[in-house]
Amino acid sequence: MPASQTPVDQAGPLFTPISINNLALKNRIFKAPTMEAMADEDGAPSKKLIRFFKRTASGGSGLMITGLTYVDDTGKGYVAQNGIHADRLIPRWKELTDEVHAAGGKIVMQISHAGRLADPRVLDGGKAKAPSAMPNLMYLHWARSLTEREIRAIIRDFGEAAGRVKAAGFDGVEIHSSGGYLLASFLSPLTNRRKDDWGGDAHRRFRIFEEIYGRVRQAVGQDFPVLAKLHLGDFLLLGRPWPANYQAGLRMQALGVDAIEFAIGVQENITITFAKGGMPIEVVGDHLSRMHRQYWKAIALCYTPFTKVTGPYFAHAARELKRRGLTVPLLLSGGIRRFSEAEHAITSGTADLVGMSRPLLREPNLPQRWMSGHHDDSTCVSCNRCTLGLVNATPIQCSYREESPSKRRP
Numbered sequence: 448m449p450a451s452q453t454p455v456d457q458a459g460p461l462f463t464p465i466s467i468n469n470l471a472l473k474n475r476i477f478k479a480p481t482m483e484a485m486a487d488e489d490g491a492p493s494k495k496l497i498r499f500f501k502r503t504a505s506g507g508s509g510l511m512i513t514g515l516t517y518v519d520d521t522g523k524g525y526v527a528q529n530g531i532h533a534d535r536l537i538p539r540w541k542e543l544t545d546e547v548h549a550a551g552g553k554i555v556m557q558i559s560h561a562g563r564l565a566d567p568r569v570l571d572g573g574k575a576k577a578p579s580a581m582p583n584l585m586y587l588h589w590a591r592s593l594t595e596r597e598i599r600a601i602i603r604d605f606g607e608a609a610g611r612v613k614a615a616g617f618d619g620v621e622i623h624s625s626g627g628y629l630l631a632s633f634l635s636p637l638t639n640r641r642k643d644d645w646g647g648d649a650h651r652r653f654r655i656f657e658e659i660y661g662r663v664r665q666a667v668g669q670d671f672p673v674l675a676k677l678h679l680g681d682f683l684l685l686g687r688p689w690p691a692n693y694q695a696g697l698r699m700q701a702l703g704v705d706a707i708e709f710a711i712g713v714q715e716n717i718t719i720t721f722a723k724g725g726m727p728i729e730v731v732g733d734h735l736s737r738m739h740r741q742y743w744k745a746i747a748l749c750y751t752p753f754t755k756v757t758g759p760y761f762a763h764a765a766r767e768l769k770r771r772g773l774t775v776p777l778l779l780s781g782g783i784r785r786f787s788e789a790e791h792a793i794t795s796g797t798a799d800l801v802g803m804s805r806p807l808l809r810e811p812n813l814p815q816r817w818m819s820g821h822h823d824d825s826t827c828v829s830c831n832r833c834t835l836g837l838v839n840a841t842p843i844q845c846s847y848r849e850e851s852p853s854k855r856r857p
């Protein structure tokens with residue numbers, strides 16, 4: 448039989464179904480969350496974003512997770528970032544989920560508060576907010592610490608946002624608690640220096656997540672998939688995850704979280720942590736001062752020896768999470784470029800789903816190609832030019848110069 452006619456059940460373990468709560472997925476490949484920078488001024492999805500997800504759904508990913516989407520204006524982190532901060536946005540998002548479903552896809556929204564990591568251009572001259580006063584070493588500004596009242600408002604905002612996610616037809620919601628954004632910075636002993644009910648020990652650092660989860664579950668009900676993206680560490684100790692944060696993953700599971708994705712690292716060290724690869728500062732727009740640009744260049748130089756991608760770089764942490772007792776579906780991403788790596792992550796029990804972010808920007812139909820028996824590697828070179836969408840507020844895309852193979856027919 449020609450490879451192009453390989454039936455799904457012969458396509459191997461990557462193409463076996465799995466469920467997250469009541470959500471049945473046709474295969475084990477997910478599009479990892481990737482900030483799209485395709486929102487209009489109100490944070491609503493643009494036509495371009497709808498086309499982007501429709502194309503990715505048609506490419507065969509079993510599940511897609513949106514990029515971080517703010518739950519309230521005060522949690523916005525990027526120019527052109529999407530939001531789910533008001534009921535008026537529900538019909539616009541419904542248009543997107545309808546198109547995705549018509550294309551055979553499933554989509555979960557990642558809801559987020561940027562916290563300390565907000566780009567100064569969205570702060571309107573105000574200060575970013577964090578558990579404790581702390582610098583942002585990428586944009587060189589200081590965040591101030593949140594008041595008790597503000598923390599309560601954020602918990603409420605997450606709950607209300609989750610209700611909108613469900614009303615807009617999404618297949619699930621993911622609470623973003625990694626990458627150094629607000630909830631991750633509560634989990635981190637380095638950035639959470641509070642001594643009140645929200646910090647001081649691992650239990651209290653976890654408390655904001657626990658309360659948010661309660662509100663989210665109340666808003667969406669027991670049958671709706673609630674995922675979490677867990678922060679395993681800031682990477683300051685040579686990339687070693689913190690034992691307390693493995694424990695936080697197990698506590699998420701005990702609360703009732705239906706699946707766990709995870710990452711290590713914060714925005715300041717993104718190119719040696721969760722989006723390992725190049726730091727293309729030569730193509731950053733001119734909103735940065737000359738001094739600031741020199742500063743980024745110096746950082747890039749220091750990072751260079753540690754940016755090479757040689758396979759799934761968080762597999763060790765996935766194995767450790769499972770060894771410690773995680774049984775809900777575990778979503779692994781980071782550095783997966785080969786069919787054999789993706790398949791091995793599933794057959795070895797390292798993960799239950801394997802995700803890709805940058806490879807699917809370059810070639811949205813990679814899952815379909817692999818399913819049809821064409822197992823060539825992704826041609827993503829992890830140059831990170833795609834991350835420019837975040838800093839330059841331009842729609843996310845692969846801009847590596849060589850011709851993308853996406854036109855290749857599976």
Ligand SMILES: Cc1cc2nc3c(=O)[nH]c(=O)nc-3n(C[C@H](O)[C@H](O)[C@H](O)COP(=O)(O)O)c2cc1C
Nearest residue numbers: 479480481482514515722781782803804805833834
């Ligand atoms: C441009 C870009 C934007 C990203 N945006 C998000 C995001 O919004 N939320 C998130 O949890 N992770 C985000 N990530 C991390 C990815 O989900 C993924 O974990 C990481 O890129 C490693 O996977 P890869 O090697 O397949 O690209 C982003 C990564 C990139 C490169």
